Amino acid sequence: MCNKKEPITLSQELLIGSGGRRYCYKHPYDENLCIKVDQTLSQNDNQSSREIKYYSQYITRKIPHTHLTQFHGTINTSLGCGVIFDLVTDSDGSISRSLQHYLRQGMPIKKIEHLLDQLKTYLLNHQIHLSDLATDNILLNIKDREKKLVIIDGAVNSDFIKICDYSEHFRKKKIHRKWHRFFQSFNHIENTVDS
Ligand SMILES: Nc1ncnc2c1ncn2[C@@H]1O[C@H](COP(=O)(O)OP(=O)(O)O)[C@@H](O)[C@H]1O
Ligand SMILES: [Mg+2]
Structure with a gap:
């Protein structure tokens, strides 16, 4: 390759x-x-x-x-x-930290709900393939006052049977399914917030 x-x-x-x-x-x-x-x-x-x-x-x-x-x-x-x-960096030049990092630090989900909505809309509008939609594969990018979520890994189709490569319908269904599981994973993180 x-x-x-x-x-x-x-x-x-x-x-x-x-x-x-x-x-x-x-x-x-x-x-x-x-x-x-x-x-x-x-x-x-x-x-x-x-x-x-x-x-x-x-x-x-x-x-x-x-x-x-x-x-x-x-x-x-x-x-x-x-x-x-x-390389995803914030306006101070540092490498953007993951969503997992911020949630573990105790950042409330409420504060980023609008960013999550934006990301979901983007995924659906552009029919992005998803394998691992997880908080460690998404960075919270902070540029001055603007914040956005950026996917750095897992935007591929790793299914054995690649029906989502051909079907828009199944691709959308999969985005909804992955999103639901992703959202559920927040409960687990909130329960393990660093003290
Ligand atoms: N584009 C990027 N910008 C900044 N940091 C990144 C980027 N891609 C990956 N990283 C950092 O490297 C780590 C590993 O990258 P990742 O692609 O998730 O590897 P893996 O395939 O092993 O999960 C990430 O958790 C993140 O900390
Ligand atoms: Mg990864």
């Missing part, structure tokens, strides 16, 4: 985070980008290959990147093939 150009080095200081499947690094030569590499060597059926497939479709469909990070192709790195995305 990657070209065999001279690999760029991803050093430990550039590491931003990990979600269990991949490591996410700051791009060493572009402060606006990040690079994700797999934690294991298996190149089959992994999240990055799915992203290459579905994000290329989003580009063809000209979907606005208001609530979804933009995909910038692949790059050969010292840790294997990486996928490049926009």
Whole structure:
């Protein structure tokens, strides 16, 4: 999935985070980008290959990147093939924190209800595929006084039978189903708020 150009080095200081499947690094030569590499060597059926497939479709469909990070192709790195995305940062230059982070800190759902509504409308309007709609895959992006939720992972179809690739009806149904489960997960987080 990657070209065999001279690999760029991803050093430990550039590491931003990990979600269990991949490591996410700051791009060493572009402060606006990040690079994700797999934690294991298996190149089959992994999240990055799915992203290459579905994000290329989003580009063809000209979907606005208001609530979804933009995909910038692949790059050969010292840790294997990486996928490049926009790095989501707040106006103070820091990397945006996840919704999970803010909820664990005790931020009331009420405060972000309108942002959640915006995100749901976006998902439905643009028929975004969803695999893991979860609070750690969504960042709360704060630019001056404007806040918005941005999906950084899980906007792909990982179903074995890919009926949602072909059917708008099933795609919408799935968004509603995933959204319902996502909403239910908030109760669990609220019960484990950091003291
Ligand atoms: N575009 C991004 N901007 C800022 N931070 C990001 C971005 N993408 C990922 N991250 C950080 O890296 C972590 C792991 O990325 P993620 O794509 O969720 O990996 P995984 O596939 O392992 O779940 C995220 O939880 C987040 O902290
Ligand atoms: Mg993740």
